[in-house]
Amino acid sequence: MRYRSQSVAYWYFAVAMCLFGLQLVFGLLSASKYLGPDPLLDFLPFDKTKAIHTNLLIVWVLTGFMGATYYVVPEESRGEIYSIKLAYAQLVAWTLMGVTAIVGYMFGWTAGNKMLEQPFPLKIVIVVVMLMFLFNILMTIKRAGRWTVTEGVLVAGLVLAAVLYLPALIEYDNYTVSIFYRWWTIHLWVEGVWEMIQGGLLAYLLIRLSGADREVMEKWLYVIVGLVFLAGILGTAHHYYWVGVPYYWLPIGGLFSALEPLALLGMAMYAYFAMRRSGLSHPNSLAVHWTIGSAVFTVFGAGLLGFAHTWPSVNKWTHGTLVTAMHGHGAFYGAYAMIVMAIISYTLPSLTENRKVEGNNIGYWAFWMQVMGMFGMTLSFGTAGIGQVYLERILGLGYLDTQLKLQVHFLMLIATASVFAIGAAFFIWDFFRNAPKSISDSRISEFGPVIDSNNGGLLYQKR
């Protein structure tokens, strides 16, 4: 940590970790309802637990992105954050919004649109908070008068993420039109601008962890983001196949979304080649694990498992089954949960007291149990989904009777999810084990980023 104001990132990460833990509680609750009967049926039925599960996911990942940005931008632009007060005010408003949303869902206050369940007033709060955030970041860059491609991609991703939330504010009488624009937010987020954010963070981490040459890394960052958009924008059509749009979206969606894994593969190769140049010599090898892990798991969860059902003639049978849940978990985890945990692992030694840069055993257990657990969960959802497609969609067995046949997969899901949850609990515990460095503490970390990077000039800058 070279700039004092970077320490606000700690509090964003802390909120993110709390919400992450809570997300898993609601995930486990939802999964246990598959086994049924449900003792909470009249009080907290599946629809509420699922909405809370997915909303907490989106909120904590975004909180992690914001924290990461508050950490990265001062370092890249070489200047303190424009207003620390604003950064804290923003975090408080954001957290209050999140908590209100969750309590609201429990009592049936919902807009009832998948993943955009936030009631209208809360959507407005989200927009306002995003504006506070972007203002603060852009002013930081402006005041410093300097920006790098890495942070440019990161910040552009965040600006576009805010812009793409706007269609969600509008209601349509025609359900098909409403679905059409829901994907402008959801798909263009996860397969477009959020991948920009992931790419920016990946470049930041790789440059520091491997010492790879910035010019080369940033050149390829452009190419990767170019590929993301080349495939991702028209790839939106893979959600349009069966919702009441003209026929031509089918071949377009099939073709372009099938190209999407290319960009993800590019990202993994990017990480691989960067690390190969320098070897795994960086002391924070836990952060290296999470960084490479994110790039690799994205190829698996998003690239491979997304590709598996993206062609129209396959999607026709798998659409809206547990196969989608398989992919949703693998993709979200690899691309977004893991990149946030990578940046947390990387920054934690400089944000907290008395932490060894090398990490500790708990940290590695957290990594491996999560990765194994999530792999098992995608297998469980995947086998359940294939069973569902075969029995219900192809043979025509009733939905309810099919679900009864899938009980063993649901047991497997809960078992592997428990391994995952223990890994996550280790991570969260490890996070909170050491106290944060206070903001008035002007000591500059002896470990952390300062010794981490070796890319000319930037490193040894004096404050």
Added chain:
Amino acid sequence: MTKRQGRLFFIICTFLTAAAFIGMTIHSHSRFAELTNEDKLTPAVISGKDIWHKNNCINCHTLLGEGGYYAPDLTKITQQRGTPYLTAFLKDPSQFYSEEKHRRLMPNPNLGDTEISDVIAFLDWVSHIDNQGWPPRPIIVSGTTIPGTDVGQPATQASVSSDPVAQGEALFRSSPPACNACHSVVPGTNLAGPTLAGLVTRATAIIASPEYKGEAKTPAEYIRESITHPSAYLVPGAMYSANNQSFMPDNFITDLEPGQIDSLVAYLETLK
């Protein structure tokens, strides 16, 4: 390649695909009205859509294949179930399904009468959207179409509603053995038994034909006879009967009350 070329690649990719995407979006808007029957977007349908959202139905069910995977897809539900059945179901789902048997149950949504009819109007509007023929094969809520297996055992005895058509529809799924284990009510979908869609029209023709040797004079009597004496007339088809013996069970005459057969007939008469 230089950094500048990398940036150029990024800019060109983004602008070209974004332009194509927006172009197709504009064109799609010119087609939505026709594809989704916007002329049938009545106030009842729109209010039904709001009720659908307000009650968070989407986080259990999928509609057009999007939503939660905890409950059956409802895209074509109104083409599989009549309004009387759906009305009675939405008044109290627990009368139609048992949590002990299926391990999950829809909680009572506590909707008023107009809310129920609005949400059904909405689902019916959705079922007519021209969506490339998805799903490729009907998705059925419960019941088996795999004869000879133990799947889809009879559900608990249903019946709350006093409407015979709704009762008949519930019985259709639950009478031991469940009729829908063998019959679909979707045109053209023959399972172990023939589809029962358009039964009345067919019955009229059958009664009038010289092959018919049974005692029925009206379609209703024909349907009753088909249930109580399945072999009185055999629908042609090698997989439906052998040696003048129908494959349809003949236990209904003894296992069902006369009133239950009445409701089954009332329900089957409504299948157009």
